[in-house]
Amino acid sequence: MKCGIEIHQRLATEKLFCRCPSILSDSEPFKEIKRRLFVVESETGEIDRSAKEQQEKKQEFTYQIFNENCCLVETDEEPPHEMNKDALLIVLGIAQQMNSNIVEEVHTMRKLVIDGSNTSGFQRTSLIALGGKLETSEGDVGMLTLVLEEESAGIVSENNGSRTYRLDRLGIPLIEIATAPDIKNGKHAKEVAEKIGMMLRATGKVARGIGTIRQDLNVSIENGARVEVKGVQELKSIPLYVENEAKRQENLLVIIKELKSRLGEGWKSKAKPIELTIIFSSTKSKFISNLVKKGAGVFGIKLEKHSSLLGSELNPNRRYGSELSDYAKLAGVKGIIHSDEDMEKYSILESEWKEIQDSLNCSKEDGFAMVVAEKQTAVRAFEHVLRRAEMFFVPEETRKANPDGTSSYMRPLPGRARMYPETDIPLIKITKPLLSEARKTAGEGAEKKMKRLSSLLNEDLAKKIFRSPLLPVFEQLIKKGAEPKLAVTTLTETLVSLRREGFELKDLSFIEKVLSIYNEKKITKAAIPEIIKYHIQSKETAEAIIKKHNLGLLSSEEMDRIIKECKGDIKRIMSKYRLRLDPKELMKKIKGSGR
Amino acid sequence: MESKPGDKVRIKTDKGTYEGRLMPSKEGHVLKLDTGYNVGFSDKVKVELVEKYIAPEKENPETGEGEIVIIGMGGTISSKVDYNTGGVHPHLSPKDLLKLFPELSSFPSIKTIPLFSILSEDMNYRFWQQAAEVVYKEIKNGAKGIIILHGTDTMSYSSAALSFMLRQTPVPVVFVGAQRSSDRPSSDSRLNLMNAVFTSTNNIANVGVIMHATTNDDYSFFHLGTRVRKMHTSARNAFKSIGVPPLAMVDYRRKMFEQLSPARERDMKRKTLFDKRFNPNVAMIYIHPGIKPKLIDSLSSYDGVVLVGTGLGHAPTNPNKHPFATSILENLKQLISSNIPVIMSSQTIEGRLNLNVYSAGRLLSEAGVIGSMMDWTPETAFIKLSWILGHEKKIDKVKEEMLTPLEGEITKRSAILSTTYLQVDKLAQPHVGAIGWLTDSPLIEV
Structure with a gap:
């Protein structure tokens, strides 16, 4: 292959x-x-x-x-x-x-x-x-x-x-x-x-x-x-x-x-389309009777010595008959019915079946194709069917990927x-300055980038951000001095969990703002998701949100006061001030005062 | 042996070897690879011949006897680049036309005459004179309709010129062009040409222009040759009738020929008033703020002048003697007194001239500027003046003839244009640009 x-x-x-x-x-x-x-x-x-x-x-x-x-x-x-x-x-x-x-x-x-x-x-x-x-x-x-x-x-x-x-x-x-x-x-x-x-x-x-x-x-x-x-x-x-x-x-x-072996090299069909509408004058097939009511006819054509081959499977649920059907569609029909199909599917009776075979002069070895359409359309559909049937080779084709992993015919492979x-566009000369500008535009390349990310983050996070659509945002945040790990978790985990709660952040530059406030030691990591959430709801600035909702980092003096107030009960302090203090800092202070 | 365009060649560079067909190019070499892509190389590379190209024999493009005569005057519609020689040649043999437009076979016999193959902007009176002569001859020989393939840029000048040179034609003379070249799948040339051929078989006998009515490939308008103008650089529906509805709405597929305004009926017995005389020594000047008097003085060697004025038909006259302003009134008077007719037209394109409303207009009118109450387009005024000066020298006679309507170029009443004429076609949806002749952009619906 x-x-x-x-x-x-x-x-x-x-x-x-x-x-x-x-x-x-x-x-x-x-x-x-x-x-x-x-x-x-x-x-x-x-x-x-x-x-x-x-x-x-x-x-x-x-x-x-x-x-x-x-x-x-x-x-x-x-x-x-x-x-x-x-x-x-x-x-x-x-x-x-x-x-x-x-x-x-x-x-x-x-x-x-x-x-x-x-x-x-x-x-x-x-x-x-x-x-x-x-x-x-x-x-x-x-x-x-x-x-x-x-x-x-x-x-x-x-x-x-x-x-x-x-x-x-x-x-x-x-x-x-x-x-x-x-x-x-x-x-x-x-x-x-x-x-x-x-x-x-x-x-x-x-x-x-x-x-x-x-x-x-x-x-x-x-x-x-x-x-x-x-x-x-x-x-x-x-x-x-x-x-x-x-x-x-x-x-x-x-x-x-x-x-x-059945027909010989270079076989050309001599079959002519034949109208079969009369066979279906009192048919139980709704599919056929509905179309006939609208003015369509039933037409068939003999496919010499094609018996059993039309139903031969090429791919799951795709038979040789499906290939012929794809070509028939070029004429504007929905497809063909062929002799290796289950006629019950179309509510066609065995007696009708027999009549079709007789009308088309089919022996046991022969197959046939049938369409329900206007006469001209049917004739064109059969032309395409025969054209495909006469191809005793695998044709060069452009095919459409079907959702189930198979494909159907679209058109011949173009040459x-x-x-x-395009005469409306002047030719462009590729110059050295253009090439060096291009190198800068395209960046360092996948390998180098992965290496650089790995030096900033652990492997899992590096891979995660490399695959993320937010990679350019991450790079921008790093350039502005954000902590790499915090930037990744904010861009991935925080935004994803907010999205699950129904909060979608549209303006990603807000993250840059919040992370820079964090860098200035004015808020805790834990407060970041809250601030983003408030922003999505109210569109207010980060500063306004911090002030309004009391989310600023506690000063050392304030912390001392709170520890005193809560008598050093860590649980109580954390439940009240979780978003405003760094637990490590708190532990240090409590341990220090205990000594 | 040196390789020529069309030959199969091999080009070797330090990066690799490329094989393909040599394409024509101004500099360097252009190779068509097997994938169909063209690749350019500098002059320095070595070109090795693999296989010589043998050109197919050309057939004689002018053939046939026909009731309908198609004359090629160049432009996008009638030519095609020959990539094997790099030249543009008229694409006009009946076989070629039929190949391009198979539906033509449903019409009466067609004769084709590839007259010129020039770019629209190279057009001038000599081409009009020769075209008029050929049309006159074909009509005398019994042609039932004439179609002229023409570039769109100057088509309205040509349609106006032939309107005057071939007055009272017994059969229609239909100009047609294309905004997208015929070698594109989306070309507008098919609809335009088929509707032109269809129009030439109908009961109408004006010189006019057929082009897309809307951005859709649905129907065309037939515009009067003296009132049509190209109003967009590139859109399909660039051609608009100015100040009047189009003559007709045409769709060959539905066999629809709906007349929208009065037109001359076909009458094979009527004699064409053929007069191809034309004075090319006429200038057209676009009035603009700060226009210099010396520009007007420089026109003294011309036999006639058309001003494209502002608004109702104005040019700087400085009646209040403001120190900043400069008048060209005296300079215009000088031209007129030396027997040079000066004709006014307006940059607004739509609307009638009126030199009575403002003092500038009155001063110009008193100075002898011709055109108050007229509604001609600048281009048609230019063509009409040049044509009149071809057979008339006396300024009074020139003025009289200018002010006499000859081929619909001036109207007495300014029509209140509505979109109602579109309702004649129940199928014409109020889609994009359907009433585009009232608007500039095909994306804005009025």
């Missing part, structure tokens, strides 16, 4: 080609606009096979616009601005950390994508560096490319040839790191993804949270084909996707071998014909 991985990570800067903030909206869209896209030739005069297939769907796209993060660039009404320098610096910095060969000139390209996820019909993408390697437990893994590109628009809904997307995400900078197919197995793939993810996070310049990092897996086996499984979001499921894809290709090869130059 050969496996490579592509990591897509959003950068925490403004958008790549306009000055909109890279934030997602939780408000209602401000407006909607409607557009269409058309396939065009590449600069070399070729038409990309993947784009061509999308074109067939002839969709209309609706785009939701949000005020706070969309401008005329996202709506394709204004040419792109210059490339965001902050984003470029981050990628140049990471490329240097990976010892990748940075290009002399950055040429921005348009990568044709006409599924509607880009208003322009292309994704702007720039190759920044080539080559490099990553050390792993199973040897070096080569780097292929480091690319800076735009995030696509997020899909909201899809129905009957029209899709709705939201434009808040469109244009957020993404770094794409692609490895060579040097990965040995699923576990190894996870390690590589993890390592690259750490490197990216160590810069402190990448976005954090759900959806901000995505992995695409490129898997091929001997005699199989390169297949890209797109959009794996969780690290822990990477091994499952890798192994399932390898398994799928293995199982496909077995089926292909059987089909070749170079999908790329043409």
